[in-house]
Amino acid sequence: MSRFQKILRGVVLFIGAVAFLFPFYYMIIGSLQTAPDPTIAGAFPNPSNITGENYTAINDRINLFQGLLNSGIFTGGVLLGTLVFGVLVGYALAVLQWRGRGVTFALALLVQVVPFQLLMVPLYVLIARDYGLSDNYLGMILPFAINSTAVIIFRQYFLQLPKELFEAARIDGAGEFAVLRRIALPLVRPALITVVLLTFIGPWNEFLWPFLITKEAGLQPLAVSLANYISNVAATAANPFGATLAGAAVLAGPVVILFIVFQRYFISTDIGSGVKG
Amino acid sequence: MTTLIENPPRPVGRARRILGRNPLGLLFSAPYLIFVIAVFAYPLIYSIWISFHDFFFTAPGFEADRPFVGLTNYLTAFQDPAVIRSFGNVGIFLLINVPLTVVLSLLLASGLNRIVHFRTFLRVAYYVPYVTASVAVVAIWLFLFNGDGLVNTVLGPLAPDPSWLINSTWAMPTIAFFVTWKQLGFYILLYLAALQGIPKELYESASTDGAGPIRSFFSVTVPGVRPATVLVLLVSTVTGANLFTEPYLLTGGGGPDGASASPVLIMYQKGLQQGQPDVAAAIGVVLVVLVLVVALLQNRFAGGRD
Numbered sequence: 174m175s176r177f178q179k180i181l182r183g184v185v186l187f188i189g190a191v192a193f194l195f196p197f198y199y200m201i202i203g204s205l206q207t208a209p210d211p212t213i214a215g216a217f218p219n220p221s222n223i224t225g226e227n228y229t230a231i232n233d234r235i236n237l238f239q240g241l242l243n244s245g246i247f248t249g250g251v252l253l254g255t256l257v258f259g260v261l262v263g264y265a266l267a268v269l270q271w272r273g274r275g276v277t278f279a280l281a282l283l284v285q286v287v288p289f290q291l292l293m294v295p296l297y298v299l300i301a302r303d304y305g306l307s308d309n310y311l312g313m314i315l316p317f318a319i320n321s322t323a324v325i326i327f328r329q330y331f332l333q334l335p336k337e338l339f340e341a342a343r344i345d346g347a348g349e350f351a352v353l354r355r356i357a358l359p360l361v362r363p364a365l366i367t368v369v370l371l372t373f374i375g376p377w378n379e380f381l382w383p384f385l386i387t388k389e390a391g392l393q394p395l396a397v398s399l400a401n402y403i404s405n406v407a408a409t410a411a412n413p414f415g416a417t418l419a420g421a422a423v424l425a426g427p428v429v430i431l432f433i434v435f436q437r438y439f440i441s442t443d444i445g446s447g448v449k450g
Numbered sequence: 451m452t453t454l455i456e457n458p459p460r461p462v463g464r465a466r467r468i469l470g471r472n473p474l475g476l477l478f479s480a481p482y483l484i485f486v487i488a489v490f491a492y493p494l495i496y497s498i499w500i501s502f503h504d505f506f507f508t509a510p511g512f513e514a515d516r517p518f519v520g521l522t523n524y525l526t527a528f529q530d531p532a533v534i535r536s537f538g539n540v541g542i543f544l545l546i547n548v549p550l551t552v553v554l555s556l557l558l559a560s561g562l563n564r565i566v567h568f569r570t571f572l573r574v575a576y577y578v579p580y581v582t583a584s585v586a587v588v589a590i591w592l593f594l595f596n597g598d599g600l601v602n603t604v605l606g607p608l609a610p611d612p613s614w615l616i617n618s619t620w621a622m623p624t625i626a627f628f629v630t631w632k633q634l635g636f637y638i639l640l641y642l643a644a645l646q647g648i649p650k651e652l653y654e655s656a657s658t659d660g661a662g663p664i665r666s667f668f669s670v671t672v673p674g675v676r677p678a679t680v681l682v683l684l685v686s687t688v689t690g691a692n693l694f695t696e697p698y699l700l701t702g703g704g705g706p707d708g709a710s711a712s713p714v715l716i717m718y719q720k721g722l723q724q725g726q727p728d729v730a731a732a733i734g735v736v737l738v739v740l741v742l743v744v745a746l747l748q749n750r751f752a753g754g755r756d
């Protein structure tokens with residue numbers, strides 16, 4: 174490849190990256206404007222048109238703190254379920270010999286291609302109607318409680334550990350649970366971070382399910398209350414775009430920051446293997 | 451010696467013979483298995499059952515008579531032109547989104563794979579839309595693509611009238627472009643993983659044989675990432691068929707006049723808003739069968755012989 178082609182490639186990738194990031198930059202700019210400025214000049218910060226009022230305005234309509242807290246509880250529940258039960262099943266799939274292991278592994282792969290649209294109606298009937306779990310954190314968490322991609326990633330990591338380690342601990346009289354907790358788990362710490370990142374973005378960003386299951390505003394995750402604001406309330410606000418973009422910035426902020434800080438754990442090979450098996 | 455250590459001499463009980471060498475594995479996996487049965491397997495079967503019965507919502511604990519009605523729900527669903535239209539809409543969506551996704555993510559991934567400077571910055575830039583909530587990015591696109599938004603300001607007289615999201619020709623393609631942009635990072639990630647698996651020697655020998663960068667892209671890269679391409683096709687098709695948030699928010703509930711309504715949006719309206727879960731379940735079953743057919747065809751034509 175010639176030097177010219179290399180430079181061309183770099184320039185194309187760089188322009189692409191700017192196109193991917195620009196809407197986020199524009200979100201911040203728009204959320205700080207007193208009056209929405211859709212002209213080209215409006216894409217640059219203008220000291221005379223800067224305000225924090227949009228953040229106050231959106232906070233008056235939807236309680237941002239409560240929304241963040243609800244998103245946090247929803248996401249936290251899913252993370253807890255995935256880390257506790259996902260580690261257990263990942264370990265069982267990689268290290269232990271038991272009947273049904275192959276079937277369980279196949280299920281973990283299959284579940285990832287089951288489209289949610291087919292499950293929407295029956296899950297709503299079961300969770301909201303039969304179990305009475307609408308407007309309830311448990312009902313929100315249940316369909317996402319154990320992330321199957323995480324199970325596969327745990328299995329991949331446990332498979333890479335040398336078998337001799339486990340045998341040695343067992344000979345020393347350690348029970349299987351102690352082997353998992355004291356020997357296997359500390360060795361797969363990078364996998365834990367990858368799994369937390371990957372699992373986090375699911376429930377934090379999820380809209381359809383919590384939207385179906387929560388009607389009470391005080392229980393809605395931020396994604397749902399912001400969506401309700403966009404579809405119902407925005408029309409009556411003084412600066413609807415400013416307020417909506419302020420809400421969007423609050424919703425996007427935690428994930429984007431978390432992702433940038435831990436981006437080196439968002440590694441292509443791990444996640445690729447998790448999805449492919 | 452190894453065999454001795456792996457199989458310490460101990461009485462082999464019946465349980466061990468039935469459950470395998472470490473029955474504990476089953477215990478460790480039990481919560482996950484229960485989860486899969488409760489949240490995936492049972493609802494999947496239940497959904498098909500609902501679609502063949504006269505099903506309506508009742509108060510918790512109330513036992514209602516739900517007679518078998520054969521294909522009635524399917525007929526009700528597909529005699530509604532809005533349902534037919536939503537399937538057509540998702541077809542338009544997939545025709546734009548899937549090829550664009552495959553081409554762009556493969557090109558960008560192979561570029562990113564070779565780049566030396568600003569590697570981290572560039573990768574993060576492409577992943578950010580994928581990790582951000584749809585609801586948040588929808589808000590930005592609403593601002594960018596509205597009647598007098600920045601996009602139309604830049605385009606000037608070239609801007610469509612009525613504007614993108616309220617234009618019945620442009621609403622669905624705009625959503626397709628939005629989803630392509632939003633999800634591309636994930637597919638770039640998959641292709642980057644696949645590119646690691648192509649031996650460097652293949653590129654070296656291609657270049658020795660006089661192949662330029664374009665030739666070696668088509669003769670080495672494209673066949674080398676074929677399994678990933680099959681996966682990208684499958685995942686983007688399933689994601690596209692699941693389309694809900696974008697038509698619900700970007701085009702205010704599938705507007706204008708149903709031009710961007712997706713089947714899942716119709717399922718939500720019919721099943722949960724109008725109290726016809728049986729009709730919604732029937733639409734869901736048809737949608738999934740169609741997705742399976744499309745996936746099988748893709749696998750047949752893109753998957754090669756492996």
